Every structure is written in structure tokens, then in C-alpha cells.
Amino acid sequence: MQSKIYKSNKDRTQATRAQLIAAARELFVEGGYADTGTPAIVKKAKVTRGALYHHFVDKADLLTAVIAEEAQAVAESIISHAEGTSAIQSLKNGSRAYIEAMQVPGRTRLLLEIGPAVLGTNLMRKIDDGAAHRTLLDGLKAAFDDDQAKSKDIEVLADLLSAAFDRAAIAVSAGADAEIYVNAMERLIEGSLAR
Amino acid sequence: MQSKIYKSNKDRTQATRAQLIAAARELFVEGGYADTGTPAIVKKAKVTRGALYHHFVDKADLLTAVIAEEAQAVAESIISHAEGTSAIQSLKNGSRAYIEAMQVPGRTRLLLEIGPAVLGTNLMRKIDDGAAHRTLLDGLKAAFDDDQAKSKDIEVLADLLSAAFDRAAIAVSAGADAEIYVNAMERLIEGSLAR
DNA sequence: CATTTAACATACAGGCTGTATGTATGCAAT
DNA sequence: ATTGCATACATACAGCCTGTATGTTAAATG
Incomplete structure (x- = not known):
């Protein structure tokens, strides 16, 4: 019995990336880049660090996504x-x-x-x-x-x-x-x- | 038997600070701030991290000294x-x-x-x-x-x-x-x- | 000359990043 | 529908770095 089932992987990816980018954007703006750790980001995005490093090669890559948007x-x-x-x-x-x-x-x-x-x-x-x-x-x-x-x-x-x-x-x-x-x-x- | 004896504490401080600032300057310019660790700085300056943290409250304080000069x-x-x-x-x-x-x-x-x-x-x-x-x-x-x-x-x-x-x-x-x-x-x- | 103080050196604790490994779910082909 | 594979994670781990706490030696001070 799972608590959540996604319609498709595409949607799931899309949603996870969006959550991470939104959380990162907010925290980077508040506290800067260096002082914002990935643990705080994933906590706010309600995913794990595993998800982050699955979608982005590193922390800077996540910032790149934020900036690009x-x-x-x-x-x-x-x-x-x-x-x-x-x-x-x-x-x-x-x-x-x-x-x-x-x-x-x-x-x-x-x-x-x-x-x-x-x-x-x-x-x-x-x-x-x-x-x-x-x-x-x-x-x-x-x-x-x-x-x-x-x-x-x-x-x-x-x-x-x-x-x-x-x-x-x-x-x-x-x-x-x-x-x-x-x-x-x-x-x-x-x-x-x-x- | 010591390898080195200083004339005065004032001179010693002056010399140590200068070495640290010079080493930090060089490494910060080369590799940026975040990617330059204090171990690398003190190695180049030929002192220990103890000396660094004796003269500067933290890494940013050392950068401040570099910038001020x-x-x-x-x-x-x-x-x-x-x-x-x-x-x-x-x-x-x-x-x-x-x-x-x-x-x-x-x-x-x-x-x-x-x-x-x-x-x-x-x-x-x-x-x-x-x-x-x-x-x-x-x-x-x-x-x-x-x-x-x-x-x-x-x-x-x-x-x-x-x-x-x-x-x-x-x-x-x-x-x-x-x-x-x-x-x-x-x-x-x-x-x-x-x- | 005794004591205090400055200038370090060493050892340690906590946190963070990136990686490696394990697991479940979607998906594609048969 | 079942099997097999790929995707999307979650968890565990290793290494490094920062800042602090503690120890030691030499200089300054009275």
C-alpha cells in the first residue's frame, strides 16, 4: 500500500524538479548559495538528497536550473x-x-x-x-x-x-x-x- | 635547540600575517574563495591552521584582510x-x-x-x-x-x-x-x- | 627570576558534499 | 498479463573542510 502513485514518470520528474528548483530558489535568495545546504533544500522540497542528485549532477547544477528559469x-x-x-x-x-x-x-x-x-x-x-x-x-x-x-x-x-x-x-x-x-x-x- | 627564534612578537605577528595574506591572495585569485581551503592556504604560507585562526577570526576575515590591502x-x-x-x-x-x-x-x-x-x-x-x-x-x-x-x-x-x-x-x-x-x-x- | 601573556601547534567535533548501493515503480515488448 | 529493463528515487557511507578546544613554547612584564 503506497501513499502516492504517479500517473507517469514524466510527470513525476517534472514535479520533483519543480519542487527542488522552487525550494532552492527561495533558500538561495534568503541565505545565499554557500550557506544553503542541500539538506535544507530537500527538506523544503519534501524530497530526499537522492532525488536531488538524481536530477542534478551537483549543487551548482541545481543553481544553474534556478538561474536559467x-x-x-x-x-x-x-x-x-x-x-x-x-x-x-x-x-x-x-x-x-x-x-x-x-x-x-x-x-x-x-x-x-x-x-x-x-x-x-x-x-x-x-x-x-x-x-x-x-x-x-x-x-x-x-x-x-x-x-x-x-x-x-x-x-x-x-x-x-x-x-x-x-x-x-x-x-x-x-x-x-x-x-x-x-x-x-x-x-x-x-x-x-x-x- | 630551536630552529628559529624571533626578535620580537610584533615582528613575528607581522611576518605571519603577511605570509598568510600573500598565500591567500594567490590561492583565492587562482581557485576562487570556496574552492580554496584553509589547509592549502597554511601549507603555502608555511604555518599551521592554528596560526591562521589565531590571527583571523575565520576564513572570511582573512579574505577581508586581502581585500583591504x-x-x-x-x-x-x-x-x-x-x-x-x-x-x-x-x-x-x-x-x-x-x-x-x-x-x-x-x-x-x-x-x-x-x-x-x-x-x-x-x-x-x-x-x-x-x-x-x-x-x-x-x-x-x-x-x-x-x-x-x-x-x-x-x-x-x-x-x-x-x-x-x-x-x-x-x-x-x-x-x-x-x-x-x-x-x-x-x-x-x-x-x-x-x- | 617568576609569572603572565601572546603565538602558535595539535586534536577533535560537527556538517556538508558527492558517491555508491539498494529498492520500488513505471514502462516496453512479448 | 508476465517478464525484463530503465527510471526515480531512498539510504548509507567516505572524505573534506571549518571552527573550536586544548596543549606547548617563547616572549614580555614586574
């Missing part, structure tokens, strides 16, 4: 807000969408603190589908279009601006007024174009 | 290059000095990756004496002087630009051409002033 949500938000207009307008819309998407609780912690620290910026770039970076780069290129600015310079600019975007997202998530930072980013971008 | 070196470089002129010129000189000071091997790793991740941005701000931030803020305020830009806006701008500075330092330490990034930062700053 988070990054995809942000990318979708940017894309949905940026699509369907000029690259320049996409940049404007996408900028606001990014900073706002980053406001769901724990998101800046996961994507801008824990992720880069534990997985490295390299792997983070691979996980990120690059929607933010692409929108930014396309917008800048379009704005510079008739200008003779070198493509390399634009990429450098995009790199620097994306760092500023991240800082803006963090500041807002820490309590700063979003409008102020969105406007500041807009001025920064427009200023960089004027030449 | 590093931050002070950067601050001194900025100050020495920025002092003695107008705030605006100080900003220009300080900008280049910052990015160049960050090029000593391992420095971006320690100050911009490991430090914030392990100690948190809060504690990092306390360790940092804020030379970079002050130079930046003073420069911007001076540039805006006759303008009616609100002080709050300038602080936001400084926050965003400092994130860009950090990214520039990382990019250059990863192999990018310093001149390109220094120029890009200059343009970004000047653009933000034009209004």
Missing part, C-alpha cells in the same frame, strides 16, 4: 515589450522592461549576484539568451547608423551600458525610485549618442 | 594621480588611474568578483575608503556646478558610471585595449554632462 523570464519580458517597432524604440521600451522585470523579488540577487559569483560570468553569458544585450546593441547600432562610429566602439559602449543597467536594476530593487534610474539610463544612452 | 593600493593610486588640480581634471586623471591600477593581476578578481560575492557589497563599501567614488562624485558635481541639476540626480549618475568603470576595468584585465575603454568612459561621462 529566471533569465528566461527576463528575456521574455524584454522581447515582448521591445518587439514590433524600430530598434531605437525597442531600446527605449526594452530598457524599462529590463529594469522592471528585474524587480521580482530575489531576481537581482540571483541573476546579478549569486549567478556570476558561483557560475562565473562566462557560464552566465551562455545561460542568458542575450535578449537584453541584443536589444541594446541593435538599438545603439541603429542610432549610430548614419554615423561613422566604428562597430567595435559601439560594442564597447554596449558593454559599459549594460553594466550600468545592472546597477540600476540593483538600486531599484534595493528601494530606489525606478523612474529616476530609468531616466538616468536614458540620459546616459542619449548622451553617449550625441557626438 | 588591495583596495588601499587602488585608493592610493587614484589619490596620487588625481590630487592637485581641479575636480574636473581630477576626474579625468582619476579615471585612467583607476582602470590602470585595477590591472595588477588578480585585482579585478578580488575587488570586483570575490569580494562583493563573499563579503557583500555592503561590507565592501566599508572596506573601500571611497576614493574612487569621491573623485567621481566631486568631478561630476563640479562639472554640473552652474547647472541646476539636482544633487540626487548626480549621485544616481555617479552610481551608474561607477558600475561602468568596474566593467571597463574587468574588460581591460581580460585583455581588451585599455585606451579604448578609457576613451569610452570619457565619452560616456562627457555625454552625461551635455544637456
Whole structure:
């Protein structure tokens, strides 16, 4: 007599992974990566460590899954807000969408603190589908279009601006007024174009 | 018959701490914080774990000492290059000095990756004496002087630009051409002033 | 010179990670 | 429907690491 029987293995896997990812997300956000042990994670997820290590090769792999979900949500938000207009307008819309998407609780912690620290910026770039970076780069290129600015310079600019975007997202998530930072980013971008 | 006798306890402490900090610095840069155990550190420093835990309350405290040394070196470089002129010129000189000071091997790793991740941005701000931030803020305020830009806006701008500075330092330490990034930062700053 | 104190060295306890092994259930083919 | 295999776990174990407690030696102090 079993207490629980699953319809299919696929559903079972799906459910277990989801529980683990949700529990891990919550605990990582609360207590950071290093200080959150797998025993605590599986307790909250109501499975055993055996299940965890069956589905994920190690603790970092579980974090990767958490981060990937988070990054995809942000990318979708940017894309949905940026699509369907000029690259320049996409940049404007996408900028606001990014900073706002980053406001769901724990998101800046996961994507801008824990992720880069534990997985490295390299792997983070691979996980990120690059929607933010692409929108930014396309917008800048379009704005510079008739200008003779070198493509390399634009990429450098995009790199620097994306760092500023991240800082803006963090500041807002820490309590700063979003409008102020969105406007500041807009001025920064427009200023960089004027030449 | 002892193999080694120290002149004074002060010198002995000084030497031991220096060895530990140097060994830790090297290993943290190579292998990151979490993957570098205290046994490896004391082995390289040629002391025992007892010495480590006598001088530092825990592993994070040792990292703090490493970071503090590093931050002070950067601050001194900025100050020495920025002092003695107008705030605006100080900003220009300080900008280049910052990015160049960050090029000593391992420095971006320690100050911009490991430090914030392990100690948190809060504690990092306390360790940092804020030379970079002050130079930046003073420069911007001076540039805006006759303008009616609100002080709050300038602080936001400084926050965003400092994130860009950090990214520039990382990019250059990863192999990018310093001149390109220094120029890009200059343009970004000047653009933000034009209004 | 006796005593205290600082600077270690050594030994130990607890916790955590990853692996190895055991078990039950779904699933596929006959 | 039964047999055989693969999947999805659960449990047990080994190794490492951190921080603490305890012991020892040399320096400082009166």
C-alpha cells in the first residue's frame, strides 16, 4: 500500500524538479548559495538528497536550473515589450522592461549576484539568451547608423551600458525610485549618442 | 635547540600575517574563495591552521584582510594621480588611474568578483575608503556646478558610471585595449554632462 | 627570576558534499 | 498479463573542510 502513485514518470520528474528548483530558489535568495545546504533544500522540497542528485549532477547544477528559469523570464519580458517597432524604440521600451522585470523579488540577487559569483560570468553569458544585450546593441547600432562610429566602439559602449543597467536594476530593487534610474539610463544612452 | 627564534612578537605577528595574506591572495585569485581551503592556504604560507585562526577570526576575515590591502593600493593610486588640480581634471586623471591600477593581476578578481560575492557589497563599501567614488562624485558635481541639476540626480549618475568603470576595468584585465575603454568612459561621462 | 601573556601547534567535533548501493515503480515488448 | 529493463528515487557511507578546544613554547612584564 503506497501513499502516492504517479500517473507517469514524466510527470513525476517534472514535479520533483519543480519542487527542488522552487525550494532552492527561495533558500538561495534568503541565505545565499554557500550557506544553503542541500539538506535544507530537500527538506523544503519534501524530497530526499537522492532525488536531488538524481536530477542534478551537483549543487551548482541545481543553481544553474534556478538561474536559467529566471533569465528566461527576463528575456521574455524584454522581447515582448521591445518587439514590433524600430530598434531605437525597442531600446527605449526594452530598457524599462529590463529594469522592471528585474524587480521580482530575489531576481537581482540571483541573476546579478549569486549567478556570476558561483557560475562565473562566462557560464552566465551562455545561460542568458542575450535578449537584453541584443536589444541594446541593435538599438545603439541603429542610432549610430548614419554615423561613422566604428562597430567595435559601439560594442564597447554596449558593454559599459549594460553594466550600468545592472546597477540600476540593483538600486531599484534595493528601494530606489525606478523612474529616476530609468531616466538616468536614458540620459546616459542619449548622451553617449550625441557626438 | 630551536630552529628559529624571533626578535620580537610584533615582528613575528607581522611576518605571519603577511605570509598568510600573500598565500591567500594567490590561492583565492587562482581557485576562487570556496574552492580554496584553509589547509592549502597554511601549507603555502608555511604555518599551521592554528596560526591562521589565531590571527583571523575565520576564513572570511582573512579574505577581508586581502581585500583591504588591495583596495588601499587602488585608493592610493587614484589619490596620487588625481590630487592637485581641479575636480574636473581630477576626474579625468582619476579615471585612467583607476582602470590602470585595477590591472595588477588578480585585482579585478578580488575587488570586483570575490569580494562583493563573499563579503557583500555592503561590507565592501566599508572596506573601500571611497576614493574612487569621491573623485567621481566631486568631478561630476563640479562639472554640473552652474547647472541646476539636482544633487540626487548626480549621485544616481555617479552610481551608474561607477558600475561602468568596474566593467571597463574587468574588460581591460581580460585583455581588451585599455585606451579604448578609457576613451569610452570619457565619452560616456562627457555625454552625461551635455544637456 | 617568576609569572603572565601572546603565538602558535595539535586534536577533535560537527556538517556538508558527492558517491555508491539498494529498492520500488513505471514502462516496453512479448 | 508476465517478464525484463530503465527510471526515480531512498539510504548509507567516505572524505573534506571549518571552527573550536586544548596543549606547548617563547616572549614580555614586574
